[in-house]
Amino acid sequence: MRANVASYDVVAPETLAEALTLLADEPGVWTPMAGGTDLMVLFEAGKLPTGRYLSIHGLPELRGITVDDDAVTIGALTTYSEIRDHAVINADLPMLAQAARETGALAIQNRGTLGGNIANASPAADSPPALVAYGAELTLVSAAGTRTVPYRGFHTGYKQMDLRPGELIHSIRVPRRPASEGWVHFYRKVGTRAYQAISKVCFAACARLSDGGVAEVRVGFGSVAPTVLIASALEAALTGARLDDAGLEAAVAAAARHEVAAIDDIRSTARYRTQVSENLAVAFLHALRAGG
Ligand SMILES: Cc1cc2nc3c(=O)[nH]c(=O)nc-3n(C[C@H](O)[C@H](O)[C@H](O)COP(=O)(O)OP(=O)(O)OC[C@H]3O[C@@H](n4cnc5c(N)ncnc54)[C@H](O)[C@@H]3O)c2cc1C
Known part of the structure; x- marks a missing residue:
């Protein structure tokens, strides 16, 4: 059954600082929304709790893929299409590219994000096994600052994770694993x-x-x-x-x-x-x- 749209309040801040301030000022009130591909399934089924949603989809600070000698850092809002098509990810982290290629199909790959996949915390999600195998690290950001945690151990139980109130996943750092190094x-x-x-x-x-x-x-x-x-x-x-x-x-x-x-x-x-x-x-x- 479709949910009643009027029961939802969605705001879309323009900067990360603005988003973090809202999360800090009203703890537990705002639910982040990235690509919406998990949340909208709940909405369509009438199972998305009514309340206030913080669209982070437009925040430039959470976007983009950067590469250095040791690692690839993937912004939380990076889509599967961006991961699937990235040359260094395909070369040095091919399991992440493959997971992206096999997630949903093109529409989901264009809209769904890696950060959303992690935070949705489904045991059936397809990128987390690759992130575990690659020894990824998460950078988490809140109004209080940033902290970095190993991805191994981030999920503490079914739908449970080490994400504090007011925190967003900022980025995912994955060590490069080139075939030339065995x-x-x-x-x-x-x-x-x-x-x-x-x-x-x-x-x-x-x-x-x-x-x-x-x-x-x-x-x-x-x-x-x-x-x-x-x-x-x-x-x-x-x-x-x-x-x-x-x-x-x-x-x-x-x-x-x-x-x-x-x-x-x-x-x-x-x-x-x-x-x-x-x-x-x-x-x-x-x-x-x-x-x-
Ligand atoms: C048709 C269909 C097919 C799918 N196929 C697959 C599949 O094959 N494999 C698979 O793994 N998944 C699949 N999914 C699930 C979904 O597409 C992914 O989990 C996707 O990565 C979710 O990202 P999103 O940005 O859309 O998340 P959203 O729906 O926006 O958010 C999901 C959750 O994460 C939270 N969140 C989002 N971003 C952040 C952030 N940066 N910091 C903190 N919290 C955050 C939200 O509050 C919400 O709780 C499918 C979904 C659909 C509808």
């Missing part, structure tokens, strides 16, 4: 269709290979836990491992099976999700053995 990237979104599908399982892993072994590895899963899952057991099984170790495949499969906490829901079953998680972990190992 980094291997492996991203798979498993859904019903190639586009416009909510993930049944999402898997993102990034490892640095050195002398036939795994020097560093980080892995994130989506849709198999109440929030994006840091695959610590799988990371532990692989870190320092020799790729020719005959027991590695069984260890990787067992780690993945052990740590996912999948549930049955309308999109899939816990059994299917757990088996696919195990299969993807083993496929990642095969990709590492093939050199990426």
Whole structure:
């Protein structure tokens, strides 16, 4: 059922300072709105709480992608289309480009933002596993100042996160992982269709290979836990491992099976999700053995 438009108050400040002042002056009153692609689904269903909405979509301070020698910094309002088409992201952070390419379809990619995907905190979101695997950092901004937090650990439970009242996600800093330094990237979104599908399982892993072994590895899963899952057991099984170790495949499969906490829901079953998680972990190992 459609919601009553007159019950909503939307303001669109022109500067970040103005937006942060409003958030600070009336704590808990304003809900930020970026691209609106999550919020408008609730609105259309009549489930968006009435009240005051702060459109941040026009704030230039939260836009843009900057690149330095070590990292790519992505403004919270950056759209999937901008990420999908960015040359350095495609070269050094290809899982983020792939996640963007496989999010919704063109209309959502043109409007939806990376900051909105993080703050919406869906366990089925497709960029968070890649951000976990890349060891991203978030810069959060409020009238009190800015702080930087690791993305790993930002989500503390279902729809829970370390975002304080009055804070906005400002930007996401992602360390560059070039193939020339031995980094291997492996991203798979498993859904019903190639586009416009909510993930049944999402898997993102990034490892640095050195002398036939795994020097560093980080892995994130989506849709198999109440929030994006840091695959610590799988990371532990692989870190320092020799790729020719005959027991590695069984260890990787067992780690993945052990740590996912999948549930049955309308999109899939816990059994299917757990088996696919195990299969993807083993496929990642095969990709590492093939050199990426
Ligand atoms: C048809 C359709 C298909 C979709 N397909 C996918 C998909 O394949 N994969 C996927 O992951 N998602 C998908 N989505 C979900 C959605 O498009 C994404 O989560 C998108 O990134 C949300 O960004 P937004 O800017 O539109 O967020 P909004 O709807 O504007 O906001 C979402 C939430 O984040 C908060 N917020 C937004 N920006 C900030 C900020 N900078 N700081 C603090 N809080 C903030 C808002 O208050 C709100 O709670 C789909 C949605 C639709 C409608």
